[in-house]
Each structure stands twice: as C-alpha cells, then as structure tokens.
Amino acid sequence: MTDLTQLGVKAIRDGVAGGDFTAREVAESFNAAVADASALNAFIVTTPDHALAAADAVDARRAKGEDLGGMGGVPIGMKDLFCTDGVQTTAASHILEGFVPRYESTVSRKLWEAGAGMLGKLNLDQFAMGSSNETSYFSNVSSPWRKDGTNAAMSPGGSSGGSSAAVSARIAPAATGTDTGGSIRQPAAFTGIAGIKPTYGRCSRWGVVAFASSLDQAGPMARSVEDCAIMLEAMAGFDPKDATSLQMDVPAWEAGLDANLKGKRIGIPREYRMEGTDQAILDSWEQGKAWLRDAGAEIVDVSLPHTKYALPAYYIIAPAEASSNLARYDGVRYGLRDLPDGSGLQDMYAATREEGFGDEVKRRILIGTYVLSAGFYDAYYTQAQKIRALVAKDFEDAFASCDAILAPTTPTASFPLGDKSDDPLAMYLNDVFAVPASLAGLPAMSVPAMLNPEGLPLGLQIVGKPFDEQGVLNAGLAIQQRAGFDAAPEKWW
Amino acid sequence: MSVTREEVAKISNLARIRMTDGELDRMVPELNKILDWVEQLGEVDVTGVEPMTAVIPNTLRLRADEVDAIPETAGGRRDDVLANAPAAEHGFFGVPKVIE
Numbered sequence: 001m002t003d004l005t006q007l008g009v010k011a012i013r014d015g016v017a018g019g020d021f022t023a024r025e026v027a028e029s030f031n032a033a034v035a036d037a038s039a040l041n042a043f044i045v046t047t048p049d050h051a052l053a054a055a056d057a058v059d060a061r062r063a064k065g066e067d068l069g070g071m072g073g074v075p076i077g078m079k080d081l082f083c084t085d086g087v088q089t090t091a092a093s094h095i096l097e098g099f100v101p102r103y104e105s106t107v108s109r110k111l112w113e114a115g116a117g118m119l120g121k122l123n124l125d126q127f128a129m130g131s132s133n134e135t136s137y138f139s140n141v142s143s144p145w146r147k148d149g150t151n152a153a154m155s156p157g158g159s160s161g162g163s164s165a166a167v168s169a170r171i172a173p174a175a176t177g178t179d180t181g182g183s184i185r186q187p188a189a190f191t192g193i194a195g196i197k198p199t200y201g202r203c204s205r206w207g208v209v210a211f212a213s214s215l216d217q218a219g220p221m222a223r224s225v226e227d228c229a230i231m232l233e234a235m236a237g238f239d240p241k242d243a244t245s246l247q248m249d250v251p252a253w254e255a256g257l258d259a260n261l262k263g264k265r266i267g268i269p270r271e272y273r274m275e276g277t278d279q280a281i282l283d284s285w286e287q288g289k290a291w292l293r294d295a296g297a298e299i300v301d302v303s304l305p306h307t308k309y310a311l312p313a314y315y316i317i318a319p320a321e322a323s324s325n326l327a328r329y330d331g332v333r334y335g336l337r338d339l340p341d342g343s344g345l346q347d348m349y350a351a352t353r354e355e356g357f358g359d360e361v362k363r364r365i366l367i368g369t370y371v372l373s374a375g376f377y378d379a380y381y382t383q384a385q386k387i388r389a390l391v392a393k394d395f396e397d398a399f400a401s402c403d404a405i406l407a408p409t410t411p412t413a414s415f416p417l418g419d420k421s422d423d424p425l426a427m428y429l430n431d432v433f434a435v436p437a438s439l440a441g442l443p444a445m446s447v448p449a450m451l452n453p454e455g456l457p458l459g460l461q462i463v464g465k466p467f468d469e470q471g472v473l474n475a476g477l478a479i480q481q482r483a484g485f486d487a488a489p490e491k492w493w
Numbered sequence: 494m495s496v497t498r499e500e501v502a503k504i505s506n507l508a509r510i511r512m513t514d515g516e517l518d519r520m521v522p523e524l525n526k527i528l529d530w531v532e533q534l535g536e537v538d539v540t541g542v543e544p545m546t547a548v549i550p551n552t553l554r555l556r557a558d559e560v561d562a563i564p565e566t567a568g569g570r571r572d573d574v575l576a577n578a579p580a581a582e583h584g585f586f587g588v589p590k591v592i593e
Contacts, residue, residue, distance in 0.1 A: 102573035103565050200548050214548055241563050243553055312531040323508060330509070332586050337579035345591050350511035362510055366501065366520065367527060369508040383534050385544030390537070392545060425526055441548030466549060 004029040009074050009174050009227035013115075016058060016073030023055035023062075023073030027117055030075045033171040034119050039493035042156075042166040044080050044138050045088050046120035051075040054117025061115075069115030070234045077166045077175035080121035081128055082108045082218075083207040087118075091209040092126045092136035095329045095336045095356025105207025106239045107176065107218050114234035119172050122162030126358045127326065128183055128211045131430045133161025134421045135360040143191055143414055144169035144489035148455035151492075152416040157187025163221045164191040168457075168489060174222035174231050178208060180215045181314050182409075182434025185446035188221055189409035189459025192448040192487060194476065195221040196228050199466050200441035201246035203232075204239030212321035213244070215314075215438050225447060225476040229253040232469065248467065256470045259478040262296035266475065267402030271307040272433060274411065280452040281408045288406050288449060288460040288479060295478035302398040302405065306390045310436040313391065315428060316371050316384035317439070322361075323368025329356060363424060392440040399465050404475050407433050409446040409459035437463045447476040448485040457487065495525045 031048040058073045083101035090096040126135040132155040133141040143156035156165040160177035164187035177184035179197035188195030203218040220231035239245040331337035331352030338351040371380035420427045437444040446459035464472035505512045561567040580587035
C-alpha cells in the first residue's frame with residue numbers, strides 16, 4: 001500500500017470518498033508519523049484520539065452513503081492559537097499553560113464540520129509574535145530542512161512555524177495558520193509549502209487568541225495550491241460572532257481554479273527591489289515573471305511608493321493593538337496566577353504578567369503601551385494609522401493597472417536558529433515583503449518556487465485585490481504548475 | 494526620540510509588567526533601537542490623510558439585543574466561565590483583598 005502520509009488534502013479526501021483507503025487508516029498513519037517526529041518539536045500537544053474519532057465518523061458516514069464534507073477524512077494540525085473545546089490552548093505562552101477552553105473557535109469548528117480531524121496543537125511564536133519560532137515557551141520548532149552539507153537547526157519561520165514544519169515534514173497533510181504581518185506566508189516560504197492569507201474578514205477571528213485585531217487573519221497551509229483552496233473554503237464564511245467578519249458568500253475556490261492567465265496583468269512593484277535582498281531571491285522573482293508570462297499574463301511595472309514605511313508603521317500598530325488585547329491576561333479569569341505573599345491586586349497583575357509573558361511579548365506590550373500613552377499617541381499611533389492609509393492607497397492605485405502583484409515572499413531563505421534572536425529589529429526586517437499586504441487587508445499567498453544554491457526553499461508571493469482569493473490562487477497555480485516544486489526535506493528526525 | 498530607564502520603568506508599570514533592574518537594563522537599548530527606527534515615519538507628509546480605522550469597508554454590526562442571541566457567549570454558563578479560573582469560589586472569581 002502507498003504511504004498515506006505522502007498524500008495531500010485533495011488526494012486523501014478523494015481517496016477516502018472513493019474507497020481506496022479508510023479515513024481511519026489515514027489518521028493512524030499520520031498519528032504514527034507525528035509520534036515519530038518529536039525531534040521537530042512541531043506540536044505542543046498531540047490529539048491522536050481526536051483524529052481517530054473524526055476518521056471513524058467519516059468512515060461511518062461513507063458506509064451509510066452520506067456526504068463526507070469538503071475535508072472528509074483529512075487529519076490536520078491546528079495552530080495552538082485556535083481555541084479547541086476540551087484541548088489545551090496556550091498561544092505557546094506560559095501564561096496560558098493549562099488553559100482548556102470550553103468552546104471551539106469558529107474556524108476549527110467549521111473544519112471539524114467539514115470532516116477534518118485534529119492531530120494536535122501546533123507550536124508557534126508566543127502569541128504569534130516572532131518570525132523564527134524562537135519565542136515559544138515550549139521551545140523552538142526545528143525546520144525539517146537543513147542547508148546542504150550542514151546539520152545546523154534551521155528556522156521554520158514564524159509565527160506559524162509548527163504548522164510549516166509539520167506540513168513540510170509530511171507529518172500533517174495541512175495545518176491552520178494565522179497571519180498578522182506575514183505569519184502564514186513567511187513560514188510557508190521557508191519550508192517549501194503553500195499558504196494563503198485571505199482578505200481580512202474572510203475567516204472568523206472568534207475563538208482565535210488575539211494579537212493585533214485589525215490585522216489577524218486565519219488561513220490554510222498545505223503542500224499545494226489546490227489543497228489551500230479546498231481548506232480555505234472549509235475555513236471561511238460569515239460569522240455573526242465576529243463583528244469584523246465579512247457578510248459575503250464563500251466562493252467555490254476549488255472549482256474555480258484555472259491556471260490560464262490570458263488577459264491578466266501582473267504587477268511588479270519596483271520598490272520591492274531592495275538593497276540586501278539575496279541574489280537567489282531576485283533570480284526566483286525573474287523566474288516567476290517568466291512563468292506567469294508563459295501562463296498568458298502580461299507583466300507590468302507598478303509602484304507602491306510607501307513600501308519603505310509599511311514595516312515601521314506595522315511595528316507601531318501591531319504592538320499598540322497587542323498591548324490592549326493582552327491586557328486580559330491578569331491572573332484573574334484564566335491562566336497563570338502569581339500571588340506573592342501579602343501582595344494586593346496590582347502586584348498580582350504585575351507579577352503574573354512578568355512570569356507569564358516571554359521577552360518578545362513584553363517588548364511589544366511595552367512599545368504598544370508607550371505609543372498609545374498620552375503625549376505620544378498622535379506622534380506615533382495616529383501617524384502610523386495615516387501611513388497605513390497611504391500603504392492601502394498605493395495598492396488601490398496599483399490595482400488600477402494590474403490584476404495581481406508578484407513579489408518575493410521573503411528577502412532571504414531560512415536562517416539557522418539563533419542567528420537573529422539577539423536582534424529584534426533584524427528579525428522584524430524578515431517580514432518586509434509580507435507586511436504591506438497585511439496592513440492593506442489584502443489576500444496574499446506564498447507558493448514554493450525553487451531551492452536556492454544551498455538547497456533551501458524559496459517562495460513567491462502573489463497579492464490580490466480585496467476579495468479576489470480566486471485570482472491569487474489561480475496565479476499561484478500557474479506558478480506551481482511551471483515550478484514543478486517537489487523537493488522534500490530529507491528525514492533526519 | 495529615546496526613552497530613559499525611568500521612562501521604561503513607568504511604561505512597565507502602566508503595562509502592569511513587573512521588571513527587575515537587569516530586565517530594565519536590557520530592555521532600554523532594545524526599545525530605543527526600535528523607536529529610532531520607527532522615527533522615519535515622521536518623514537512622510539500625511540497632510541489631509543485620514544488615519545485608517547477599518548481595513549476593509551465593512552459596516553459594524555450590532556448583536557440583537559436579546560439574552561442568548563449567541564449561545565456561546567450568553568448567560569447561564571457560569572461553570573464554563575469559571576472553569577479555568579486560578580481561584581473560583583462560591584460562583585465568583587477570587588482575587589486578593591482590594592479594600593481594607
């Protein structure tokens with residue numbers, strides 16, 4: 001029998017529906033692969049029973065001839081930022097260690113209703129703050145990839161680093177991610193998989209641990225564009241419980257996939273040609289243009305003049321929102337409580353938050369508190385929100401002359417764990433190509449393009465107009481078909 | 494603009510995060526490096542630009558004004574609400590004494 005862990009979402013769903021294998025066989029194979037891969041540290045907790053129960057339910061439905069759902073029989077990894085009923089949810093923090101929600105996030109509920117099962121909760125940067133997966137309280141995730149000829153542990157990217165590591169290591173066919181400033185696309189690029197952040201508001205944020213509410217958006221991470229389309233369809237949709245949820249129908253993205261880009265114009269933003277970008281990244285970008293031209297698209301030059309300011313604006317807006325969102329962790333209602341002897345309420349808050357938050361989280365809460373404080377609010381926060389408006393306007397102007405934008409996902413390939421962890425600013429710069437689309441709320445996807453000369457994956461990014469996930473997926477598919485990327489990490493774990 | 498050690502201590506107090514002297518010493522230059530870098534936003538001419546408050550045009554909806562409009566967040570779930578509390582007593586969250 002074929003190794004079921006080599007299959008993606010579509011192959012598993014269709015194979016289960018067609019009776020080639022049972023959902024239980026799939027769940028058992030992936031449960032075993034997960035158990036065998038603890039060296040990656042991709043999971044904070046594993047939930048093999050959840051995967052088996054969901055699989056048995058799908059097999060029972062098939063026996064009765066019932067519909068199996070869009071994700072019927074597919075076991076997935078769940079980023080530990082999604083609240084899951086009865087299963088510990090920590091956001092990779094100490095302050096939420098042991099927190100067991102009594103409710104299910106809307107996105108995870110939709111996935112279970114579509115027939116998916118859960119292999120476990122995936123590690124991430126603490127509260128999704130980080131670009132290398134080194135800020136987790138539960139230790140770093142190691143990428144399954146290694147640079148040619150070395151054994152140095154590499155970063156799987158962040159914040160969705162457990163998700164990217166699990167999918168690229170073939171211990172999960174797909175996983176959920178969340179993207180605030182690139183946290184789906186950058187890890188996808190680092191590990192040679194695909195991932196899409198839909199338009200802000202497509203996926204409900206209800207039950208997702210909040211980082212920066214005006215930016216956070218969930219999306220799928222999987223090995224192919226088709227698998228992303230299938231999973232996004234299951235995750236997206238209007239949710240009355242989230243006031244920012246879009247009141248729109250979910251398009252049939254899978255059925256609408258079409259790699260023929262005849263008549264489409266793809267914009268190349270000239271400001272993304274930045275100093276310090278690796279030559280291999282620039283080469284992959286050139287190759288990406290050639291692939292899209294081959295698919296029938298016309299390549300046009302576009303300008304996004306405020307690109308340079310997107311990242312610093314992001315590092316005001318996101319911490320500002322985080323400082324407010326994370327005020328809820330105070331040792332009263334859930335999570336950790338540190339109550340020094342004889343201390344009062346204020347001391348309890350301060351001690352609990354000192355012990356419960358990691359360094360990067362504290363750093364961002366302090367920046368957020370500072371930029372929102374009296375006297376600095378207009379100079380920092382209001383100014384950043386105005387620049388955010390200019391960044392969004394740049395995209396609007398560019399989309400007057402193109403249908404989608406092609407850019408690199410990251411300025412470099414993955415780097416060894418520890419390389420940038422002493423320099424927060426150097427770490428932030430890794431998201432320079434991802435953040436502008438996040439600020440503008442646009443759908444954006446990373447697809448694997450090629451390996452660099454050191455044998456590490458590089459991703460290409462497509463940014464689309466608001467609500468045009470289909471256009472993004474289609475351009476992604478055109479690249480995927482021409483790139484023929486089928487490299488997988490060599491198993492060392 | 495740069496922050497002094499005293500200012501960072503004040504911010505950490507506002508943010509309700511206790512910080513040791515050693516942590517403050519580490520944090521001050523890190524925050525200053527980040528703040529120096531965001532200073533470049535001051536170069537941008539934002540005359541006539543409205544700050545962006547909603548990223549996608551979306552009308553804010555109000556929930557129906559009725560009990561149990563959304564079961565998960567409605568009343569009658571006291572035990573669920575208290576289930577993860579570090580100290581829950583007599584159906585309430587327990588906190589240290591706040592008044593003498």
